[in-house]
Amino acid sequence: MNAELITIGDEILIGQIVDSNSAWMAQVLNDVGINVSQISSISDSSDHIIEALELSSKRSDIILITGGLGPTKDDITKATLCSYFNTELKMNNEMLEHVKCLFDSLGSELLEVNRKQAEVPANCDALINQKGTAPGLWFENKSKIYVALPGVPYEMKALMKEQVIPRLQKQFKLPHIVHKTILTQGVGESFLAEMISNWEASLDKEAIKLAYLPSAGTVRLRLSTSGHEKDELVKRVERKAKELSELIHPHIYGEQTDTLQGVVGKLLAKYKKTLSTAESCTGGYIAHLLTTVAGSSAYYIGSVIAYSNTIKERELQIDPGIIESAGTVSEEVVEAMAQSIRLRYGTDYAIACSGIAGPGGGTEEKPVGSVWICISSDKCVKTKLFKFGTHRGRTIRMTALTALNMLRNLIIDESHCPSD
């Protein structure tokens, strides 16, 4: 079963935005055994859209289109689909109800352009967009399936997950593709490859593929295989994943779609522990990651973001003499920050960090990218220096992920040896 993705919109063709929707869609389609054979980005032009539809329907069974479904004049996908399928727009009452509800809940007035969002081509099934006003459109024509989705990522993603994928799975007997992703933090791709080279060589005869998916601070290792006997596939992949885990156990923080902040949150909730943070160079990013998790208020109390030294001294009681002698980016300061916030906010654990995110502020002794991280509990203080390189955004992200992983390890250690 082959699918093709067509994104419509000049913003991709002039390089104003990167097409990350297609990568996400390709991933979820692959996950259910649908192969993506081409991804095309084309302009907001009716002729171009029709040509792309004709060509892709010759090559593929399923054509997924994103973009151009909005309420403004440059959104021409719906009209073009009408002309391609030789049909016309009709008001869909169910969609109109949905649009009205959405505007009511936001306390906004419903404009004529918004009403028009509920008009859909007469030959399609409209798919309710729970996150917005533009419905998805599902067409079947000459044994091909065409689905048009809004280009807004979270609207498209919800429609794909909740409606398009389940309907494709129902309609076709797809092969099973089993993926298992092991998530690691703190070790580079090439070092991981060295550690697991013998194991990796054994994958061929099991018909399992391994992909390395690196991003700042983490490497995801994805095992995948396909076939028709789901139970057998799962068993085979789980067995190899277990072998892998034994080889690189200390570096693994989770699997599949886990996030470090989610894993840390679950541990804190499980052991009924609380956390506070004192951030300098990360400027709130650790707190932000922690609070992206729904329910984080159960264990995350709050933070002092001490971006200036005055706040470090006044709000975290860091001795100005220590800042003077050891510098703001030092073991002494970061330890004092962690202990101070933990006691002040009355939490079981604390994270603190201080570093030079750059691009300015580096010295020969402490170059840009130098970061001290401290994790503390009432029994233990762990402090470590890292060098994350010269990219500001990357250093902030690496610091946050490294700190969360240090905390994860500490919580696990302490939960295994409950002292006094």
Added chain:
Amino acid sequence: MNAELITIGDEILIGQIVDSNSAWMAQVLNDVGINVSQISSISDSSDHIIEALELSSKRSDIILITGGLGPTKDDITKATLCSYFNTELKMNNEMLEHVKCLFDSLGSELLEVNRKQAEVPANCDALINQKGTAPGLWFENKSKIYVALPGVPYEMKALMKEQVIPRLQKQFKLPHIVHKTILTQGVGESFLAEMISNWEASLDKEAIKLAYLPSAGTVRLRLSTSGHEKDELVKRVERKAKELSELIHPHIYGEQTDTLQGVVGKLLAKYKKTLSTAESCTGGYIAHLLTTVAGSSAYYIGSVIAYSNTIKERELQIDPGIIESAGTVSEEVVEAMAQSIRLRYGTDYAIACSGIAGPGGGTEEKPVGSVWICISSDKCVKTKLFKFGTHRGRTIRMTALTALNMLRNLIIDESHCPSD
């Protein structure tokens, strides 16, 4: 002059990597007046590559291909181009010298696969790749130009900037393309469209195109036109952009690649003012955005992230009685938070917010997505209630951008009427 981009490689089709090369290439091509009419990602398959070359050469004048030029077995672009142009590979001595030099400088041994990198199709001009071993390949055939480039981003970028773009500019009299993007916050796409509908109707006769580019909380409006008289084009676009600005002035926070945190940072730096924040529902995201800006320590002092009520009471001196009577998500609490952090951290401005990010915690009176934002200075306090809907991540982002825009407006207001 139309160009088309073709990226070759399964890693994009399985969603393993996002195709950011194409966005970069589209940008630099647009900058020199070459319109990109289609971007296609296709598989490492000879048939598929040949089909893509045939189709794109019918539509476009210039075809730029990336990927599949490496030394391994799945790199089939060179052989496929030979078969497409009915020619064969020939050793290019200049390229061989270059590959040898590169390996010498790394102290590595030259393998047979590396030597083969210097073989190029007999009918092409080879372009030296200063950053790697795979040369760029420049073909001219039936008045179309085909260029194959390596997929490694920094190799491709160097070849594009140093060789491909200058050669295209020399070979063609290219039109100028002028873009101007106006950035707005706080008004939906359809409301903007209503406000500017008459003005939008006047764009046709000026040969200017308008695109709406919405994302959570912001809409970018992009004007573009092309022609041969650069000065005239710039004037025409600037004139229409000025008309647009007058229509929706209060909603515009910047232009081109500005960010709200960058614009706010520049204003604070310009007027030598400082800022602190007290965040509840955004959990550090406002601080994070502010500190993504290099040099933000000049004006951003720090924050209390008061995720729990205890911290609001203890660290921000919020009267527990107010929390009891008005609730945490209330005008009274958010105002007290802003005033408290501003005085405590000794800054000119403060931002505070308190809301229900969800998914839990909503009530009939205060549904999920209800957020109070307060901006304060020593002269003024502005407090407002928003309803951002049920998506947690989106509510956090909308809150942060809205707060930054409220602050931007306040700084501008106060800088125009310097009181006492």
